[in-house]
Amino acid sequence: MSHTETAPTPATARRSSALSGDIRIPGDKSISHRSFMFGGLASGETRITGLLEGEDVINTGRAMQAMGASIRKDGDTWIIQGTGNGCLLAPEAPLDFGNAGTGCRLTMGLVGVYDFPSTFIGDASLSRRPMGRVLDPLRLMGVQVTSEPGDRLPVTLRGPAIPTPISYRVPMPSAQVKSAVLLAGLNTPGVTTVIEPVMTRDHTEKMLAGFGADLTVETDAAGVRTIRLEGRGRLTGQVIDVPGDPSSTAFPLVAALLVPGSDVTIRNVLMNPTRTGLILTLREMGADIEILDPRLAGGEDVADLRVRASELTGVTVPAERAPSMIDEYPVLAVAACFARGETVMTGLDELRVKESDRLAAVARGLELNGADCTEGPDWLSVRGRPDGRGLGNPSPDARVVTWLDHRIAMSFLVMGLASEHPVTVDDAAIIATSFPEFMQLMAGLGADIQQS
Ligand code: S3P
Secondary structure: OOHHHOOOOOEEEEOOOOOEEEEEOOEOHHHHHHHHHHHHHOEOEEEEEOOOOOHHHHHHHHHHHHOOOEEEEEOOEEEEEOOOOOOOOOOOOOEEOOOOHHHHHHHHHHHHOOOOEEEEEOOHHHHHOOOHHHHHHHHHOOOEEEEEOOOEEEEEEEOOOOOOOOEEEOOOOOHHHHHHHHHHHHOOOOEEEEEEOOOOOOHHHHHHHHOOOOEEEEEOOOOOEEEEEEOOOOOEOOEEEOOEOHHHHHHHHHHHHHOOOOEEEEEEEEOOHHHOHHHHHHHHOOOEEEEEEEEEEOOEEEEEEEEEOOOOEOOEEOHHHHHHHHHHHHHHHHHHHOOEOEEEEOOOHHHHHOOOOHHHHHHHHHHHOOOEEEEOOOOEEEEOOOOOOOOOOOOOOOEEOOOOOHHHHHHHHHHHOOOOOOEEEOOOHHHHHOOOOHHHHHHHHOOEEEEO
């Protein structure tokens, strides 16, 4: 089900009347990937409900099957029989991760240290993305790497007879790099240590501990985290209910803020503090987002959100907030187009290496649709127009180039719902990688989005 097999489908969003409804967002992508991986690795049975059934996660499930896990679905529940830690089988064919950086990079850590070859491939977007950030620590652990120039896919890994435990300071704020090293540590004798100067999403640490890994986290006075994992321990199957994805929530949430008169409730949203930077920022901008029934579910903070259309004012988003909203900048930039004054977003270097160069993709899309923005090397500023006048583009040929990036597609479709003129994106099919229900769910709220 790799996206490379589907033809691009343009779509157009038009100014809509008030959005309303009560919706449930599909499962969190980060937790869904990890549920398949850790369930596939653990001894015994793992049962998962609420799993995101997007293409990215399904590809991770296929990779785990190719390495010996048994995965089936019974009603709403995914049931996995894992191989047992240290017992993955050599995949017979290249593992195809489609569009998914998380699936690919985490699995490189998981299987790369095994003493057999594993090959990783992906779509055109994933094949452009840098893998050196994961391959470098794996090399230190003794893994042999064959790759395309610049450490790009296809990549083949072969672990040593006995991998070397390392102490690794993650050079950029990246949960994928942190996780890849920890997962490599699972099949490495001794203690693997990851030092994380800036905290990123902590799903790997939390979930591995839940599966029974011997893992500790220490945070010093400066906020630097040291994560230690004792390798070659036993992992045991778990029962997991995946909460709703805050990164997918961002699209109907911003749409509800921007379309006058809207009132939308979004249920069961993951509120892990490493993921809530967008909500914090939008509230600083004046957004009416009510957090209802905050609760703990499966060790995670979860809440319902009631969102009402709001007049927004531009803010400066501090660079240190970036890890907690790294996937949300494209849609924040869209919100900023409708805010009074200027919004300045800094510390965005990592946006250059996402599914697309998101900084450039957002800036070009905004320019095409009449927004006033400036792109810097690692920052973006947007000067908004609260009434949306002049925004959008009356020409159906003016299509935002999405570069196989689901979040670029969804962000610009949200923009069109409140702009004076329509907004057209060149491909909405890519949205299926992370949020297959997007079109249906937005239509249910009253959004006017048509595929052509
Ligand atoms: C993810 C980490 C982030 C994020 C991605 C999911 C994860 O990537 O952008 O969508 O699940 O670990 P980086 O580690 O590259 O920041």
